[in-house]
Amino acid sequence: MPADFAKSVGSEPPSETEPTAESALDNDPDAAFSSIGSFYSSQLSASNPADPLLTPSGGYNYSSPSSLARIMSLYTGRSFGKKDTGKSSLMRESADFSEGLRIIDSICDDGAIQRLRTEGWIGTASVAQQAEQRHGLMFADDLRPIPPRLRTKRSKRCRACRHLLVRPEQKVQSTRFRIRLVALNYVPTISLKPLQPSPSTELPLIDLKALPQLRPSQFLLTLKNPLFDAIKVTVATPVQTPGKHSHKVTVLCPQFDIGSNLDRWDEALGDGKSRRSSKLFSISKVEYAGGEGGRVAEAGKVWEKGKNWTTIVVEVICAAIAESEELEEDEDVLEIPMFVRMEWEADLEREGKDEVKGEKKEKRELAYWTVVGVGRVGKL
Template sequence: MSGPPVLYHCPCSQLHAPPPSLPSAANQSHPLETLYFCPECDAIRCARCVSVEVSTYYCPNCLFEVPSASVRAEKNRCARNCFVCPACSNTLQTVSMDPSSSTPSDPGEKYILYCTYCRWDSTLVAMTFDKPQGLASQFQKIEDDSPSMRELERLRDHFEPLLRPRTSLHPYTHARSSSANNAALATLRRDGRDTHGHGMRASRLGRSGRARDVEREKEKYEDDLPSYKSITAPDEPSEQEDISLLRSLTEVDDILPLSQQQTDSWIPPLYMTDQRPLRLPLQSKKSKRCPACRHILIRPEQKAQSTKFKVKIVAANYLPALEVSRPEDASVSHVRRRTGTVGSSGEMELHAGRSYHFVLALTNPLYDPINLRLGLQQPSGEGTSKPHFAVHLPTNTIGVAAFTDVWDYDEDEAGEEDVPRAGQKDLPGRWKLGVVERKANTTKVGGELVLSREAQGDVKVNLLVTYTYKSEDSQAADGKEKGEAELKTFAFWTVVWLGTVPLRQPESTSQPVS
């Protein structure tokens, strides 16, 4: 059975997270390789709840590190000769128009931007340059003089004095920033530039007490923000000229594809001759912190050419990895390797009214052995319906060996010959629930899935994993000796996918015509 991985539940801002039983909690479950772990809070963190900070900006082409103070002035783009091809998004090169010229310092020589992938060059848009250096400053000057860019700068200068002092660093404290946003929206509505959708939504929310508080905040900050006046009068683009040109069109290749029209600018170009090369956008390296204690979880190297991390605390180094498989998958995969066929989705299908056996592999990433217990979530509550399947797992404590060197595992293989292997049964006709295999730092336990005749759809079970490990505290504050082992217990919820039962086709009620 090869399907989606076991998903781990992240409590995010909740101190004591409930079991992920509701459908709305599906976005709180993630694969293990995408999660982080805070050793100070002993909590799982995901990409939705961590605080992100920009460490450095750099150009992905020339790897030039840009100071943070210069990013806004350079419009978040490279200030050197790094340009993007408007046709294929490849990097452009600066070449001479006369390749046979042997004097690069010729004052009459012209230079162009050339794409080595799609053969696009800047002569198609009537752009040539006298010098091969300083091209980015020329492009930036053209961008700054455009009406749309001047209008954007005016909007930014208008709203930034109100938004900047109310921005909070905490990801869950949005009260201050929301009040500033409400003031900005109130001013836009007062000027008549807001859409009808915002008014309808505000009228619906006005019935609640929280919406009334928001309205009072809007009135409070409405007077603080002056009304905005545009530099130029808004004018709707005329389509008559485009229609007349399209009617006289002879080549379809003269029109830009829709994918390129929507990525160039606010006013998308229509013709190939209207394309302009763009300066290469900057990229950034980001650091991530725990939202509760501000502990650093991810910190990359500052150098642009480096791919290493100064700090990298991921959940895969702290939480045991879980993997589900079926005992018969080993023989099926062996036959597939011999025949060269590719597995189909039928291997993941289950059938209602049957029982299936599965193996749950538990891998310990710690350097100390752990004792692990598994617990299934039981349906509770008045309106909770019982599932149409039952899962049986061992309830006793399961020991998993520590992660160590490979040659240390060879010494322990001789004493594990009496351990029953996967597929053995403790009683005739009954699958063994318990440890079925131990190898290195991985322990496999057997489980059983019983489906009722009404079962259909995905079979998922919420599994609570609780493990205990020894932690050596080098700085004991309670008077204990240095290096004394301390037992710690950590629990987390997972969502285990066991397969899919095909949906039943509705029975036909029509009678055959005799």
């Protein structure tokens, strides 16, 4: 029995991979189009092996100068309008799913109708969802994720002051942003925590949920510099906080310096002096004094200092609040209004020119108001 006849009558078992391949092509239009495209490309190359317009991949190369000249000669030469006496070879059509053939079956429509009855309106894809898909899909379960479109870099300015917020660089020399946003990259990070008294003083610990009244309490105020330049900071607070209960606030060191926010590689590649100073600042004053027990906050002196942060002491004396006094919501919360002023020297940014080593620097200033929450004042 011939092998072809044996396959036709079914003497050999069908391959188990054929249904999987058919279902994959049936569910993926891109795979089916790719298969039928490669099939017809192979047929074109087989039927016209000497065609100069054909590329090795099977497509036509119309961008080649020789191909364009040949096309123009077909319409402008003497042979224009004459019939071709040669016989063209015939091409066969696709015969199975591996070649991109898809046969429309009415059973598919019956299955879609039954699925519409089962899932209802919720399971059906909307018009907007179908418009965003590459191929028309009927049901929501068949929708595929849509990749976001790539966006080009554009310069952006503030609508109010026309300050240049973002400007793409033509020649990128560093991963840092030369132009930084004010709110995110200029304003220091502020944190506050209580300075607990030494056990030798026999004073109770400070509870942020019940701050002591009519007694000075000290807090550690830490400011962290996000800039790549060292800054000078001035902190000012009102003598008494506004509101129904006036609490006294005193900043023991209102003026101080904060180091630059340099990377570790910048420290390692810097000179020896900067490395020694950064190493010195990384060790806090608490370690020098042997712990907080032997230290006393002094006016005009920084409590602790690091590479790009500085800690100062703020003293607060809470006003008396009677236990029988009726308070409104959050009226017993202690909040300190604080004015922060920064000064630093930055490199001049020149548009269209590369950075020059040792270029001039300009003095900049930034000032703003902020509110620092401390805790709740206890009652007598």
